[in-house]
Amino acid sequence: MRINHLKFKNYRQFRDIQIDLPYRQDKNDLHLFVGLMGTGKTNLLNAINWCLYGEEPFLSKAENQRLPILNLATMESADNNQQCRVTVEISAESKGANLTFVRNAFIEVCKNAGNRTKNVKEEFKAFLQQEDGNNKMTDGDAAREIVERFVPSGIKDFFFFDGERLDKYFKEATSQNIKNAIYQISQMNLVNRAATHLQKTISDLQKEAGKASPEIEITRKGLEIAQTDLQTNIDEISQCNSQIKLAKEKVEEITENLRGMPDIEQLEKERGIIKIDFKEKEELYKEKLSEKEDFLFFSGIQMMLWLRIEKAASIIRDKKNRKELPPTIDKKLLEKLLEDCKCICGRDIVTSSIEAKAINDLLATIELSSEVAQELMLMENPLELAKWKIKSYNQENQKLTKGVKELEIYLRKIEDRINEIDRQTGGYNISKIQSWIRERKGYEDALAQNHKKSGQLELLKTQNETRAKELKRKLDDELKKEDKFRTLKDDIVFAENSANILEQANKTILEAMRKEIEDITKRKFFELHWKKESYKDIVVSDDYTVSPIHTFGYECLGTLSGGEREVLALSFSIALHMVSGFDSTIVIDRPLAMVSGDTRKNVGEIFSKISRERQIILLLTPEDYSGDVRSVLEDVAGNRFEMKLSNRELELTLEAR
């Protein structure tokens, strides 16, 4: 579809604008709109979207909420409750057929309510030129169906897009969207629909045979159940694979987000462990310190008493040497014997007898009473211990000091490590990182579960496949048995043969498209990219996940810069256009917004090249359209329009250059 003419009435800045985009033989089919920010470039893209699909996807939220679709100058000049019409009309051609799409919105201006507007109604019409030259007008669903045939809404994002948002392209356009788009672009949805219809017809033909024969009906029903089970398995496996893919993407995305960040989980775990250790060792340190203080305190006392201790110990030693200690005779007992004049054997002791004298002599040799002697004996060990302690003071003091010092060093090391962890985690949003880690763990678990489930489902699928094949063979045999089913059997076999061809074609086309998209994406990417040597390949997988491969062999989509990502998106979009059966105009708002340096010229050259074969409309700022880009595009562009605002900046004017 090539746009020939655009007509705007009262649409945002486009109060009364008509744009002709004729194809000129001597130029490329390239049309440039150059204007400052706010002049309405993005709204030109919105207008095309609004006309064809009834939506304005590139409207900023604030703009959408604040400004009505009705041109502000028209609104100001309208009377109270006057109904104004907003119109966008696109005239186009496709393979010789002329098409016109018109969308009208009827807006009522409520002057008394502070210039509020009320959308009264909206209508959409499509005019398709017939073979006889007359135009056939359709509206509503029929008109929308015509749009779907020329630029399906599912793939419009690959034809009408905003260069400023291209860096988010692969995040927003998930591979499932891309896959759906590929189906629409290649019309494989048509092939799938035909295959489904064919399968339903085969099933219907089998039912017809079943009505005529109970045996056939039993087998047919069995086959139907087996096929339903099989389809359920296939759907569940597909669901499972989608979950696996999503989980894989999420794990990769989160891993990418966490790249270069500290291993918060590990560090936090370590911090937790060493903090407990710190507390325990700190307690121990306090105990050791207290032990040392006690030691010093008691050692001080003992040292001050050293002389007395030594003297007391020496007295005891002397007494022991003189055998006075320990006491061998009880002094009190001897005194009692003399006092009672009775020997311990009961004999009387006469005063001045030999026995009495012997006892008195013995008493004279005993200086210490038993109590004193006992006391001295009890004192001996503590005194010796005190002496030993004083003598071993240095050794004990060194031991305690060493223990305290060691703990001090250990605690300092723990403190240093905690500070190091703080330094490593400082400046990061720890709770965010932790939530990413938790999220990743969840996706990793989901991945493992779905892998397991997928394996079980594959086994069930194989069993149901075998069952369906056996029943199918049985049904064929039963149909062959009776001649009355000959026609029906022929129809079924023919339909199955056609379904088989369709299935093979489906696989071949999809693989060829994937390969072609991959090849073109790769070629364009390397044509455009300014650091070719950093990448060795671009891989487009079966599910249309686009992966640039770094020279070192790893997948590196996540590490591409905004500009590089745009180049990849642009290459992929061009590939989609080139392999599509659709020849729609490509409209890009600010295609150079995120591109700088040499790449600008390369991108310009790519547009120049593509516009030799298809219509391209570029919406540029004067900065975008300068230097190398201007030199590349100026001579080849079929039209260039300067966009300016007039009438208190409420109305766009276009000047053809």
Added chain:
Amino acid sequence: MSKFNLNPKILKVINEKAGRDNESRKFLNEVLFEELDNQSQWWFVPYYKKKIREYSEHWSKQYENKSPEV
């Protein structure tokens, strides 16, 4: 013939896959153009049955005593 365009690659691959099986090729081309022109039609089963009958008669004669996967 449809007023809309069918991706020529689809037709090309179907022709390749059908090989010398003209009946299946013609049948598939016809139903695909019909699908293109009339999306979401309720009557597709009778339509397909009619078309299958139309082509299978000749096809069966042609491939009688031969494997259907020609």
